[in-house]
Each structure stands twice: as structure tokens, then as C-alpha cells.
Amino acid sequence: MTKPTIAGNRTGRKLGQRVKNKKMKSSSRQWLQRHINDPYVQRAQLEGYRARAAFKLLEIDEKHQILKGARRIIDLGAAPGSWSQIAAKVTGSTDDDVRVAAIDFLEMTQLPGVTILQLDFLDPEAPARLIEAVGGTPDVVLSDMASPTTGHHRTDHLRTMHLCEVAAHFAIEVLGEGGHFLAKTFQGGTEKELLTMLKQHFKQVVHVKPASSRAESVEMFLLAKGFKGRKTQIAETEA
Numbered sequence: 193m194t195k196p197t198i199a200g201n202r203t204g205r206k207l208g209q210r211v212k213n214k215k216m217k218s219s220s221r222q223w224l225q226r227h228i229n230d231p232y233v234q235r236a237q238l239e240g241y242r243a244r245a246a247f248k249l250l251e252i253d254e255k256h257q258i259l260k261g262a263r264r265i266i267d268l269g270a271a272p273g274s275w276s277q278i279a280a281k282v283t284g285s286t287d288d289d290v291r292v293a294a295i296d297f298l299e300m301t302q303l304p305g306v307t308i309l310q311l312d313f314l315d316p317e318a319p320a321r322l323i324e325a326v327g328g329t330p331d332v333v334l335s336d337m338a339s340p341t342t343g344h345h346r347t348d349h350l351r352t353m354h355l356c357e358v359a360a361h362f363a364i365e366v367l368g369e370g371g372h373f374l375a376k377t378f379q380g381g382t383e384k385e386l387l388t389m390l391k392q393h394f395k396q397v398v399h400v401k402p403a404s405s406r407a408e409s410v411e412m413f414l415l416a417k418g419f420k421g422r423k424t425q426i427a428e429t430e431a
């Protein structure tokens with residue numbers, strides 16, 4: 193069977209639909225109209241993913257091969273759970289042998305093979321609980337965390353960048369050698385110090401914008417590939 197193309201519409205729902213509810217605020221009507229006409233939303237429904245975000249991870253992986261051979265994965269900011277669905281599949285995680293740990297402060301419906309922590313990642317207990325939940329050294333740390341929007345652009349931006357930074361430090365603390373770190377960031381938003389730090393610890397650091405990330409959004413992903421390992425870092429620092 194051929195895979196449905198992104199542009200194709202196999203849900204039976206027509207694209208180009210208009211929302212006519214006049215009682216709705218115009219911004220809400222525009223959001224709903226964009227959502228129901230979004231081919232990625234339709235494809236996510238068709239393929240059983242909990243969110244269109246699934247295609248961002250799949251596209252990045254298709255190009256950069258970060259999930260191949262992964263045995264354990266930590267998913268930060270995981271709700272509703274499409275990245276965790278993919279992580280459970282690639283690691284072959286089951287409830288008897290859990291290999292994926294997910295965290296979100298929002299409630300997330302259970303997923304086979306995924307231990308879900310309903311907790312703020314910035315809680316001091318979160319790192320230890322994630323490591324305990326994933327049951328060993330992770331090969332991949334994913335973060336799609338975005339701070340809840342306040343409506344004040346600069347504040348939202350700074351908060352999400354802070355999450356990205358804390359996630360990067362966490363990845364460096366926990367990843368196994370050769371592991372990968374992928375995190376949501378913003379165009380032009382990654383601080384120079386964070387990039388420098390990641391370049392010291394990983395073989396390759398790049399920014400990626402998958403096609404499924406809306407063009408009008410400033411969202412980008414920061415990908416750090418090939419963790420050099422903690423021993424190498426200590427040696428480099430000492431040298």
C-alpha cells in the first residue's frame with residue numbers, strides 16, 4: 193500500500209472548508225478554520241496519531257536518523273502524546289519492558305509502553321523521576337515543550353527558551369554516548385552560550401524546520417547529534 197501524501201486528503205473530509213459560526217470570536221474562527229483544513233491534522237487522524245506534531249518528529253528523523261536503533265527515549269512536554277507514540281514504536285516498548293518516559297504538567301491519556309509523569313519538568317524532582325521511569329540510560333532526549341502563551345510575545349519566547357536550555361542540560365546529564373537531543377526553539381532564539389555548550393558536547397548541532405512546522409510560525413528545532421559522552425567532556429575540560 194502506498195503511503196498517503198501530506199497534501200492528499202484521505203479522511204474523506206474536504207479541505208478548504210469555512211467556519212461560519214458568527215458568535216465565535218474572529219481569531220477563534222480563524223484558528224478552527226485553519227485546523228480543520230490542515231492536511232497534517234487530517235493525516236494524524238488517519239494514521240492514529242494524537243497530534244499533527246507527529247509529522248515534525250517523523251520528518252526530522254527521516255532526514256537525520258535520530259530514532260534508528262534507540263533503546264530508551266525520554267519525551268519532555270509530551271501531551272497529548274504523538275511523539276511518545278512514535279518513541280514507543282521505535283524502541284519496541286511494552287508495559288512489561290518500559291523504554292519510554294514522558295512528562296507533562298497536563299494530563300495525558302495512558303499509552304502502552306510509556307510511563308507518564310504528570311509533573312512540571314522544572315520541578316527539582318523531575319530529572320531523577322524521569323531516569324527511574326525510563327529504566328536505564330536514554331539514547332534520545334526529545335523536548336517539544338512550549339510554555340503556555342501569555343499573549344506577551346517576549347515573555348512566551350523567553351520562557352520557552354528557558355525550557356530548551358534546561359532540557360539541554362538535562363540531556364547532557366543523562367544521555368548515553370552517541371545519543372541525540374532534539375528540542376523546540378524559536379528562529380533566532382537560541383542563545384549563543386547554549387549553542388556553544390551543545391557544540392562542546394555533541395558532534396553536530398543544527399537547526400531544523402520541518403515542512404509540517406507551520407511556515408508562519410517562528411518555531412524551529414534544535415538538533416544535537418552524537419553525544420560525545422561524559423568522560424570525553426571531562427578530558428576536554430581538563431585539557
Ligand SMILES: C[S@@+](CC[C@H](N)C(=O)[O-])C[C@H]1O[C@@H](n2cnc3c(N)ncnc32)[C@H](O)[C@@H]1O
Pocket residue numbers: 242243245246268269270271272273274275276295296297298311312313314336337338339340355
Ligand atoms: C507542543 S505540545 C507537545 C506535543 C507533543 N510533542 C505531541 O506530539 O503530542 C507542548 C507541551 O509542553 C508542555 N509543557 C510546557 N512546559 C512544560 C513544563 N515545564 N513541564 C512539563 N510540560 C511542559 C505543555 O503542557 C504541552 O503539552
